[in-house]
Amino acid sequence: MLDTLMHAAVITQVVPMILEDGELVTKRPSLGAGNDPDRVFDLETTHRVAEFKLSSWKGHDGGRQRGLFADVVGLSMDDTGRRRQVYVVGPLPVAFLKTSNRNAVKTLSKGSLRVRDAPGLTPMMTVAEFTDLANIEVIDLTGLLPGLR
Known part of the structure; x- marks a missing residue:
């Protein structure tokens, strides 16, 4: 419950x-963890779609990497401009997201079929290449909320 509150x-x-x-x-933001079929993204506005990942990384973050990258691929599938x-x-x-040479397809191996079949995802692509080609802006929240860590 603390994660949901945060x-x-x-x-x-x-x-x-x-x-x-x-x-x-344009849609009520997703203020809790979990899936809501009516809300694909944490935030949808007239100008943007966004996901918020608040976990604190410590250096051995394979599970966090998979979850974050799955969200990035999900964002890439928004075709509204x-x-x-x-x-x-x-x-x-x-x-x-910006420099990893980890294979993108292998990173999604435990993800849903929806993200594993994303347009533009190729077998030899890295996480960094996909993030860049999909035009995903990666924003560090500590610049907006310095108390986060």
């Missing part, structure tokens, strides 16, 4: 900070 608290604090002039929230953003905490998840 997720909700961070999203409610960040949304007013990031909304641009004229940008409207909105900006695609993933919000993370700290430099390790940022570096993973």
Whole structure:
């Protein structure tokens, strides 16, 4: 339950900070952990779709890497033209998405069929290559909320 409370608290604090002039929230943000078929993303607005990953990485983060990358691939499947953003905490998840040479397909091997069959995903592609080609903005939340760690 603490994870759910943290997720909700961070999203409610960040949304007013990031909304641009004229940008409207189009679906109620996902303030709790879990799947809701009516909400594909944690945040949907007229300008962006976003996921929030708040786990603290310590260096041995294979499970966290798989979950984060699955969310990135899910964001890549939004074909509305909105900006695609993933919000993370700290430099390790940022570096993973921007510089990792880990094979993208193998990283998704335990993911849902939906993400494993994502358009643009090729067998030789790395996590960093896919993140870049899919135009995913990776944002470190500690820049917005310095108390996070």
